Amino acid sequence: MVNFVGSSLLDSVRIKDVTCTACGMLCDDLVVARALNSNTLSVVEHGCSRSAVLLEQPPAYPSARVHGKEVDHASAIQAATALLQQAKQPLIAGLGTEVQGMRAVLRLADHIGATLDHMNSAAMLRNTLVVQQSGWQVTTLTEVRNRADLIVAIGTDIVSVLPRFFERCVWVEATLFDQAPAQRDIVFLGGRHDDLSFASSPDGRPAQVLPCDMEQIPELVAALRALVTGRSLPVDQVAGIAMQDLQQLAQRLREARYSVLAWSAASLDYPHAELSIANITGIVSQLNQTTRSAGLPVGGSNGDSSVNQTSVWTSGYPLPNSYARQHPDYDPWQHSSAQQAAHADAVLWISSLDPSRRPPPSDTTTIVLGHAAMQFEQEPAVYIPIGTPGVDHSGTAFRCDSVVSLPLKPLRPSPLPSLSRVILDIEAALDIEAALHASGKGDAHAD
Amino acid sequence: MLTKLTGGRVYDPAHGIDGQVMDLYIRDGRLIARPRDDEKVSKEYDLRGKVVMAGAIDMHTHIGGGKVNIARMMLPEDHRADPVAHSELCRAGCGHVAPSTLTTGYRYAEMGYTAGFEPAILPVNARQAHLEMGDTPIIDKGGYAMLGSDDYFLRMLTAKKDQNAINDYVAWTLHASQAIGIKVVNPGGISAFKFNQRALDLDAQHAYYQVSPRDVLKSLSRAVHELGIAHPLHVHANNLGVPGNLDTTLKTMGASEGYPLHLTHIQFHSYGTEGDRKFSSGAAAIAEAINQHQHISADVGQILFGQTVTASGDSMRQHANAGLANPSKSVIMDIECDAGCGVVPFKYRDQNFVNALQWAIGLEIFLLVDDPWRIFLTTDHPNGAPFTSYPHLIRLLMDKSFRNDMFTKLNLDAQAMSTLANINREYSLYEIAIMTRAGAAKLVGLHDRGHLGVGAAADITVYTEDADREKMFSKPDYVFKDGTLVVRNGQVVQVTWGSTHTVRPEFDRSVEQDLRAHFDRYHTMKLDHVKVSDDEIAEGGRGRVQVQPCLGRREKTR
Missing domain, CATH: 3.40.228.10 (Dimethylsulfoxide Reductase, domain 2)
Structure with a gap:
């Protein structure tokens, strides 16, 4: 019996003062055990129903997919980049991320003239x-x-x-x-x-x-x-x-x-x-x-406070927000996902915290940067699995009172890229395309 | 890489240089005396006829943190009037009273400023302040951590804790918040407001803690001095905006019993009660007191006419002023048993008696304080006016006839209550360079900024001399940041990321034991999560932390 307890202790590590992003309270007193063989997490102390859902997802490392076909990361980036480049009115929605991810999203949105909306925008x-x-x-x-x-x-x-x-x-x-x-x-x-x-x-x-x-x-x-x-x-x-x-x-x-x-x-x-x-x-x-x-x-879920705060300081406006006119633009009605669904010709859907938050059904070309456990009813054009901040990689999150923000730390080693990493890859691919375009090799319509 | 700036007329008050024609040499981002014999100049700028100063430093500007972001969120109507499209080099944003972080950095640089200091970092909100400043390009930044209404400190004061223990807590706060100074806002008053007190004069008692603002000022000013940090206690005094607050302000100067104090946005604290409307200028008395007390410095917090927004930690006074909001909306917050904040939009009008007199009072203070090393050019951005109005303010200080023309347009009753038109002083370029460069760097404790001596960081601004000082200071010919040309003809030509300046006095780490117990017992976050790490500031290679030296801790100075 003693041996059994001893070996189970050796089989897992306990991590103290874990910050949980499952709700807007960001409790930062959780104790989480990580099984060394499987990297599965379990909340040992100070958990709640929602923290278990967030943290106890068994780790999964699916491949990226293009039109349902498994591809390597680089090919998925290339496919996503091509779709974003063709889009005249891209919409970046979902936005289930934290501050560092949102910083990258805002940079990309500025670059490609995208409209931005969080899945909780209507409530926010x-x-x-x-x-x-x-x-x-x-x-x-x-x-x-x-x-x-x-x-x-x-x-x-x-x-x-x-x-x-x-x-x-x-x-x-x-x-x-x-x-x-x-x-x-x-x-x-x-x-x-x-x-x-x-x-x-x-x-x-x-x-x-x-x-x-x-x-x-x-x-x-x-x-x-x-x-x-x-x-x-x-x-x-x-x-x-x-x-x-x-x-x-x-x-x-x-x-x-x-x-x-x-x-x-x-x-x-x-x-x-x-x-x-x-x-x-x-x-x-x-x-x-x-x-x-x-x-x-x-309130507060899926990073809504974090994303909104980051949008406000970077652009001057809360969500929904748009860079379609080269400068930030705020129109709560016009830029809502519901309105944009009719106008957008490509949707980049982001959900890194909750696999159940899928893009709404639509005929618009959709790229998903999503939680590794995401399952689709309608397979998106491109799916790139990303890590969960505060589980797979670091980040920063705001509490629902919009004052306190907390550092999120990785709880296990993970091969999943962060949202920021994926966006950097997309930007690098866009730059290469732009350079080709500038040198006249990429586009026959150069004037 | 060696850069030569040739033949400019240099104003470098830190070294007593007043318009001397000289060459400057920059190697690896720093000023050097002269190149080695075998060294070749890789880039030369012909600055003959130009005015050369160190990059300007705004020692009090609300550029990062919760209340600034509330101000941004509240005012889409203001942003819409000043959209900033992205360019080849710069990202999109918006401007005017509460600009986006990106636009803030570009516009400061385009005006020849190379550093700005956020004066009200709440320790529990420090991470956000640094996130926002981290997204502010080109300029250096830093800030002052707010203490004095936090329950931990007030409990120490009530318990008559030893000064050394208070010093350790203050030092811990500087480290945790990554700050370069300590600020107190309405000493004890933000906390008193949570207990439903609506005013707190210097010697009034806090209803719960039974301590006075004077006790708070004495303890914190002494702590700052004994920790050996350069920046004196930064004081937003009690009774902001209240007619007759002049007396509180004069008494506040004596409250530290000789320890240095910096009184911020002193214009808002220089009001008398004379005249039919019981509102008058206290500028002469305030300036006289500053002239007499060598341990006092101040920045003005000049108001300029037009729309702006006031964002302050002073929830007590902001709540009292919320009825004056224009447009009519305000956000007031109690925050984490740490502090509070209030955001109230304002429109200052030259035909309004009070506003017109506020304008005159600020200028009177500027002109009646003799020592430019102890008075600083601020609008308390955005509280008196947005920082983009600095060139206009500089013209008001340097050009008496322009100032008097403006004065004659004011509300007539206000004109009758002001002596401004009789003041002949005009600031010189040398004095402007003191206020906005050498003096500011010395006050904040930036040893390698604000001057052009050997070893200084090559933060340099070059202007074309123009009798219209507003025009001259609006659009520098060149701005160098750490030796890199970042602005040419008032336009950003390269985007860099500046440093965050901090100070780290020694302290007894065991202070954390009691502090941790306090957080675990009463707070809703862990003590370790209050601390902002260097990595969080340097994230993504955008900037770094620069620790400025302290004098070293002094034990028990009395």
């Missing part, structure tokens, strides 16, 4: 529009952990977005300011059918739920904003919630020393949800006239 844009229209007052995870005395989650249970939120930011052992974490009040707006037992305090006090359906969130937050502002509403209930309960919540918000209003832009999935978010941040703004309150946008 709901928040972006609020920042651009009214701004907001928000906070970050460590502030929540130490200060929040009232947390109101609106249209989200938070844990399906950030699985360890309550463990790491709410029901903690100690806070900096002598506040007993167990005394915190949690309120859910919405959440009719959710099991919310995780939100009960350590001493068994359940969270308050004001249940309603997602479609009723807009009227609910509008009413709450009116009440917090001191207006009275001549109705008995809003969205099925008694006026008295809403008034009580408004009063608790006014009395709280540091309330936090959390929402998930992805969950608020209805037209013009940015107006609901603006009402939530409007409540925060009103509360800050007399006490302290802050918004907390929860």
